Structures are given as structure tokens and as C-alpha cells.
Amino acid sequence: MRPKLNDVAREAGVSSTTVSRVINNHGYLSEKTKDKVFEAMKKLNYQPNSIARSLHGKQTNLIGVLFSSVSNPFFGELVEKIENKFFKLGYKTILCNSADNKEKERVYLNMLIANQVDGIIAGAHNLGIKEYEKAGLPIISFDRYLSDTIPIVSSDNYQGAVLATQELYQNGAKSIYLFASSQTPNSPTDKRRTGYLETMAHLNLPAHEKVISSSMASNVKALLIKQILTTESIDGIFCTDDLTALIVLRQAKELGLRVPQDLKVIGYDGTQLIQNYHPELTTVAQPINDMAELLVELLLQRIENKKSDLKHHYILPVKLIRNPSSSQFC
């Protein structure tokens, strides 16, 4: 049996009240008793039961972090940053991978409520608004509209798409395609789409969109992309995520297309993984660290002061990362 507060009291030869006071640094305490208590705690290897504390007080210091999948490097890196920052502030992170499954997301949400988490970072969005609202918890959303009262943190998807499209154009591409990973309105990809479309219109170039669904297996993606590359006349592609861009590069290579001479490719996300292991890929980097920082900060503000009025949408700037070796693509 794990030692309890009373055991520590007995060991230290003081009352349980005193032990509690020492732990919470509450009221008058002499150095002597403090030392005695700490020593007893150490000797018994005592850890206050935070379940019991949570039941009494209000906070559990638990945060629910809900994303579709940490095996996607972008989310993996984001979640890691979030987890780190919360940890430094004394919060623990319950990880939830919804796998883009509505039912799973609902069950997770209820579980988080049942576990009295202090707040939620929502990065998986298949549920309706109501479900999140009825949670009655501080929530910050990553990159998607949930409701008018739930703040959103995202990078500047629109501007990122503009940058990407312009970059392709300025490097000589004329037949520029968009390879989008989804078609959901309200999704970040959709704003990237808008940015692309408007830039193309501005440049008086015809837009071409292809959906490379993120739910497809990568070999299916590869096949589809290969087919598109052979059928259509393309000299520039803006992929709404880096992993798709990698497939494009590979298929282009297999088809004997020279990059960047014949085909220019630009990705999106700019994870550390891509920057480290695929520096050849020009990409629009989201400020993963800054976004994590802001998500955490805003959620804490909401937790500490429910009515603190936050802006509804926080948009952080993106950064174009060019292939370092010359100004070329790939």
C-alpha cells in the first residue's frame, strides 16, 4: 500500500494537519517540523495522491490533447511541443488520437470530461460544434472553427498559399496545380486553396485542383499522382502538405521529369523532420513552436479566468523555406 498523509504524520511525529500544512505551505510552520516532515516523506517515498487532491480542490492539472494522429510528423511535433510546455507549467497531458473517427472523438471527449480535465486542446475536428460546447470546458481549437466562443490558433494558411504560388510563378512555372489533401470547407486546407485560387486569378493563370485525399494509402496516392503527371501538362505543383510533396518528387523522378527544370514542387508544413531530412524540398513552414506556445498560453488564460476575452482567431505568420543549395527547387 502506498503511504498516505497519515503515515507521514506518524513517521514524523506530528499531526496530519501539520503534514498537510507543510505540503501546501499553509499557515505557520517552523523549520524544524518542516524538515521532519520532508524527511519522513522522503523516507516513506510519499507522493500526495493527486486524485484525492483534485476531488477536494478544483483543478486536476490534466489537459486533454485531441489530435487525429501523432504518427503524422506534423502533429507529432506539435503535440510534443504542447506536452512539453504544459509539463513545465505543472500540467499533465492526456493524449487522444481520434484517427479521424467521429465516434472515437466523441468517446474521447466524454472521457476527458469524466476525468475532469482542466481544459482541452482540440486538433481533431469531426464532431459538431455542439458536442464541444456542451463540454462546458475551456477549449482552444487548432486550425478549425468550432464555435464563436472557442478561440482558434492557426498559421496563416491563406498567406502561406499565396507565398507558395507566387514562388512557383516567380521561378518560371505557368501551369501551376494545387494538390490538396482534402476538400472540407472550414478546414485549413481550404484556406490554402483559397490563397492558391486567388493568387492564380491575380496572375491571370488558370487554376487546376486535384484532391489527393489524406485517407488514401500512400501507394495509391503515388499511383494517382503518377497518372496526373503523365496525363496533364504541369510545371508547378503546390502541395498542401509535405508528405504528398515527397511523393510527387519521387514520381517525377521515376518519370524522368527534372526538378526543378521541368517541374517545380512546393510543400506545406515544414516540420523539423522535413527540414532535417528533406532540405531539398521547398516548403511553407508553419511556426510549430509558436503555435504550441500560443495554444498553451491561451488555454491557461481560459482556465485561470473563464471570462477572459480572447480574440477569436489568432493567425501566426508562416515562413517560406527555400532549398538552401542555390535558389532552386529540389
Place this chain on the structure above:
Amino acid sequence: MRPKLNDVAREAGVSSTTVSRVINNHGYLSEKTKDKVFEAMKKLNYQPNSIARSLHGKQTNLIGVLFSSVSNPFFGELVEKIENKFFKLGYKTILCNSADNKEKERVYLNMLIANQVDGIIAGAHNLGIKEYEKAGLPIISFDRYLSDTIPIVSSDNYQGAVLATQELYQNGAKSIYLFASSQTPNSPTDKRRTGYLETMAHLNLPAHEKVISSSMASNVKALLIKQILTTESIDGIFCTDDLTALIVLRQAKELGLRVPQDLKVIGYDGTQLIQNYHPELTTVAQPINDMAELLVELLLQRIENKKSDLKHHYILPVKLIRNPSSSQFC
């Protein structure tokens, strides 16, 4: 205020005892009252407070999952699988990224104890054995020895190294190097090292080891690797992780070395990410899903039956994944 059991009772017009009975399906209950109660629960959007339940009962249904970093794709994929499997069984996962920081790992461990987790999957190992032992909790270790009482799950690191080395040899490599990501005894990398060394000895070939520390920044790694490739005469490299292998491939390309004619490279881990986006890399794939499955299953056995005698070491088979396009490397 979140509704409590009493509120549901009032709403349903029954006693709180009855509500508790309905929730826990305990004792005699008529369909009528059950329905009334469920309806009231739905109406009030009631979720039993699992904090309170945990305090009363024994289990919290929380599992601590302690790894160094989920932003590493291998751990990301493993953690995701683990989380999924636990979720299906009604357990929640507290994610801890120790970042290979001893102090952080210790704080995390204490935090998990304080939170009364039912058990721990330990995949970050910088602490001494004692700290884990004094936790007095069911623990299963991933890939490293912690103590005689803590079971280990790992893939067959030795055999994987043998396979890798033999593969290089059978494809004509004679001057085969080991690029190891660390030098820690007891670590999985060390068993891969042993496998390499013994195979080389068996083949009557001289062994060459280089440490490419995982703590190095990737551009530093790249520089170091480039330097090794230019200085030494190498025609085969066994990297103890895939990401390092990717750097090797890139540097080889930059140096004009033809792969696989001039240099054969083989990696280790075989994540879905690598298989999907770098099918050209021959690698030794660890059975990520099976390992996750086993870790979860063993921990649950320990939780349900403390004294259940498990084997001390479970070694799962690895699989060589060759570049599908012909039998070539890269």
C-alpha cells in the same frame, strides 16, 4: 457546475442509490427506472466523475506512457498504437516525453505515481533501476533492461543486425561499417552492434564502428557522415536507425557515390513513414504493431494480477524490407 449523481437522481425522481445502481448495473433494477435514469443523465449531460470513482475504487484507468520523444517517427507510431489499444480497453494514456532528460523523467515518474496510474509503459530509460522499482507499480519496459522483475518487450535487435549485415555482404559489400546512434551498453543499439560485430567476425571481415550520436543536430550529423564517406573506404553501411540512413543516402548522392553500386546502405526501424515515403531504403523493420500489442497485453496482465509470472524478456522477430524495385539498394 457539472451535474452530479444527486442532480440526476432528482431529475429522474429516484434516489441517488438507484442512480448509482443503474450506472454500475448493480442489484435489482426495473427497465422503467433504468430508462428514467438514462434519460435524466442524457438530459443533464451527466458524466460520472471518474476522479471520485477512482478515489473510491482502486483503478484510475490511467496509464503512463513514457518515451523520449513522439516527434521521432518510430516512437510516434509506437505510441499511437499503444494509445489506441489502451483506448479500446477503456484506459486513458498520459503521454510523457522525457526528451532524454534524466530530471524530467524523474519528475514525470513521480507525477505518474501521484496520479495513481494503474501502470506504466517505460520507453525512456535514463533513470536508475531503483527509481522505477520504488514506484511499486506494474511496469513494462520497452527495449531496455530495468530490473529483474520488470519484463522487457523488444524486437530481435541482434538478429536484425545479423540480417542487415548479411544482406550487405550478400550484395557484394566487403568494407561494411556500422553507424550506431549511441554507445550505451544495455541499449538496443548495443545489441545491434553485437549482431554486426559477430556477423563480421563470422565473415572474416574487419569491423568498423562509427558513432553518429542521436543527440547531434542533423546538419552536424550530415557533416560528420560526409567526412567519413570521403576519408574512409566504404562500400556498405549498416545504420542503426533509418533517419541516419537517409542522411547517408543524401551525402552519398552529393559526393557522387552511386547507390547501390558504390555504396550499399541499410537502415533500421522500418516505420510506416519510411516504408511509405522512402521505399527505396532497405531496412530492418521492427514489428511496431506487435510490440505495442504485447506491451499493452503484458501490462494489463500485471495490473489485473500482480503476481502473474511473465517471462522477463519478450523478443519479437524483425523483418528485412528490401527495396521493392529489383533486389537493389536504393
Place this chain on the structure above:
DNA sequence: TATTTTATGACGCACGATTGACATATTATA
């Protein structure tokens, strides 16, 4: 009709820690 089974309520303790109200010492200060 007598007895068992089924269905519900009322009550209270337990889980482990926090906290406030009071009481009582021991020091320190006026």
C-alpha cells in the same frame, strides 16, 4: 395465504487530502 423474489429508498462509511474553526502552547516583542 405464506413465502420468496424483485425493486427501491434511506443512511452512513470509505476513499485521501484540504481547510477552517478552535484550542493551546511556546516564543518574541512591547
Place this chain on the structure above:
DNA sequence: TATAATATGTCAATCGTGCGTCATAAAATA
């Protein structure tokens, strides 16, 4: 010395649920 500040103890309530014990009543069965 009288008063205040400091230091500790006792006691009890509280957080939300689970569950055992009793009691009671209706329905089902003997």
C-alpha cells in the same frame, strides 16, 4: 509582565461516488 506573533494539535466537514446494511413494498411464486 502583558500582549502579540508563531507554532502545533484536535475535530469535523467537504469533494463525488460506490457499496454494504436495513427497511419496505410490490409482484411473483409456492
